[in-house]
Amino acid sequence: MKLWPTLRAALGVVLTVGLTWALDTKLGSAPPLGRFLSPFTGFWRNMESGKVADTEELAVPGLRAPVRVAFDEQRIPHVFAENDHDLYLAQGYLTARDRLWQMEFQTRVAAGRVSEIVGEKALGLDHYHRRIGLPEAARRAAEAMLADSITRPIVEAYCAGVNARIAELSRATLPFEYRLLDYQPEAWTPLHCGLLLKLMALDLTGKSDDYRMTNVRERLGAAATADLFPDYPQREDPIIPVGTPLDFRPVPTPGASAEPEETSDGKSDGTDEADKSAEEAMGENAFDKKNHSITNHSITQSNPTAFGKTPDEQAAIGSNNWAVSGARSATGYPLLANDPHLSLNLPSLWYQMQLAAPGHNACGATLPGAPAVISGFNREVAWGVTNVGADVLDYYRIEFVDAARTRYRVGREERRAELKIERIRVRGAADVLDTVRWTHLGPIVRDRAADVPFNAQVPPGCALRWTAHDPANELRTFADLNRARSYPDYVRALRHYASPAQNFVFASVGQDVALWPNGRFPLKYRAQGKFVLDGADPAQAWAGWVPHAHNPHVLNPVRGFVSSANQFSADTTYPYYLGWEFANYARGHRINEVLGATPKSSPTTMRVLQNDVLSVNARDLLPVLLALPSPADGELPAVHQARALLARWDYRYAAAAPQPAIWEVWHGLLQDAIWQDELGTDPKNPTAPPLRYPSRDRTRRLLAEAPDTARWFDDLRTPGHRETRAELVARTLRLAVDSLRRRHGPDPAAWQWWRQKSTDIKHVALLPGFGFDDVECGGGAGIVNATTERTGPSWRMVVALDPNRPQAWGVYPGGQSGNPGSPHYADQLETWRTGQLYPLLYLLSANEADQRVVGRITLK
């Protein structure tokens, strides 16, 4: 009885301390609940009304003079500094004020340091980013930025601005995600700017088909591979208009390929000889056909999202840009448009700003973490970017001569690989060490075939040769473009740019329009790097670079406009080999078609074109398929109804239309029906050598031109039965209708494209509740409005140059604030979804009055 009070008190102490400890400790992936839920230190502090103070003064250490900032209705800062140092310091500070977590998180992703924050689950990603040498590439890029007398002060001022923001963070202003994930930001350095740049390079040029193509050639033989994977498509509408004369004398390219590529005239589509030789080459499959040993997939089980897309469609991260000359513009001055298609994420990838200092005044989209405007305009010129799909990443087989795999053969000599130890810090666990072998070509990304690759495209035992590893100063290009006044300024700015290569569109108030697919392109022999190369053969190494002045380019073409949509940079008369496969021609062709048919473009017609949803691919192929005889034994009423809907379709991927859903599912299943038996990859075996399907263009050609009984239509998994084109086409339409009925119900009115597509805009860290799912919008892959399931126009801009003042419009699927507790987190989304644009405010001076200015602050 007397013990009770003591026990009771002891129990109270234990419970109090225990509960307090539990609520102040990170348990699993949940944040420390007490800290997180506390309205004094927790997420509640991130709730914002979004109001900007009318006048406010903020102390920002490091500034040399006051910087005046006007905020407009979208909370876009218009920054006026008295010198360049202050301008970029203010850019760093203001960007970090709105986007610190996002920009810093992205650099941790690039550096392979996510495990430090989230623990073991990010180890695969961290290993991969270190093994492809992203941190090393970033280090070299940072060195290059600091070695240049123009960019050094810019990047240093920018870093100082970001760090000024980090230093003033309090528990009231710490961004939400730091509270949720329970960590603190680290100081920002030039290396961080480099990491961000290299993450973009990885997103845009990190894809490789070398391994898949090598596996395809092993399976099908050289002749069939050359036929199914040609080096130039049948239908193309290259960026540099056909017939544009060369204004340079080409330098000699390296000699003939050490692995001569067999050419084919398309025989494997039908004739018996080709059938025979290819069937021999496919000994493996012929064997399988006899023994029924291939896994018995029927196409009904196939998953269209896993198989039904060719790589050129999966890589829907592409972009559009174009410029129309003054002669074809309703305003009499050039018009320019740009919409880069990237992953649709929140916080938005872009951050809008106007950046003015004596001598220059640029406005547009910046990348949080990088100084200057990336896609935008100033008083005299406008510019924008799309990705160049050139092959700037090759894999080389390395022959190690010792068991420890440290020495390898190159020609007649032996070389020693440099062993680099990577130490990955893991939250809540011991550090993980990894040894990466760096050859003279680059790092070995995946040591052995048995290693499950993070990225299935990586071949085992191969060195990665990639332009992202070559130091260059891309920042200089953007700093110079922000100050450019004329076409020669633009060309001079482009000379500094290496990777990721971009199609830089340009327009000036001086009545020039131009486009340069621009970057540092390796000097290659034809088809070099289409397949995995031999690291032991010095003749297969890259032989230098295409001189900058020889990059494809066009200035003021006769047709009165320039455009790019990631398709081939130039036609086959261009003297250098840049790659064998670029994005499908459909988007670029549609843009050219519309611009060509519009005698006088206006900002409105530009906006409408950015939102164009006509599918050239459907227009090319659907009539061919519908013209085929329908099955003799009749068709189910539902299939007949779908066929009738498609027959009167205008090929537009409108959000509410059912036809795009029918067509997409059908087309996906049809591709599987044709190719999965020969070129499907086993999804259950993570180390199976991956294969790929031919391009959309090649499949269309097969369907349109090959005989009904061409060998590729035969399904090798159904021995004793030879499928025909008509049979596959009819069967897959039936399956598509069946699949849509099961998913959306029997009434085709419910098969609305946006429901089938389901565009999701997700938080960068995939936090549930912090994105927007099933956004109702049209468009799709291979369409000018390239809004797919997870990618799309991450920024849309239209600029009308004018000697008095440029007029511009813009929008992105998000908002200026990276704070999910701010009303500006995603306030532009609805405008973006409905295809509208905001007029962009462009001030000529800090004090200029404008009713759209909602607040002004001074940084001192």
Next chain:
Amino acid sequence: MKFLPLTLLLFIVCLLVQLFLPWWWVAVPVCLLAGFALGRGGGATFGAGFVGVGLGWVLAATVPWLLTASTLPGRVAALLSLPGGGLVLVVLAGVLSGLVGGLAAVTGWWLRQTSGRGSVESVGASTIR
């Protein structure tokens, strides 16, 4: 101190303390000491700690929420898979902080009771031995 005055005292002191110090200062230093020094009865002391701290959290979360009309609490509720939206988080915050405050306060009261009869208990303990 009676229930109401103690509640009010804890409400104000905890609010002030948390403006500057980590959230857990409500527990050991403030509520425990208050329970020890000013507690009167287990139930009333627990209640004063629970309401004093919990109400502070509820109000400090609700007022800025109403002022900003932010969507953040709803998103966080979705993130934590809590049905019922942001309001559930207000309740959760109130209950969890209240539990800490109440437990700490009543522990303080219990500790004083052991120290108040400190000599008796040590005698008792030795008798048992």
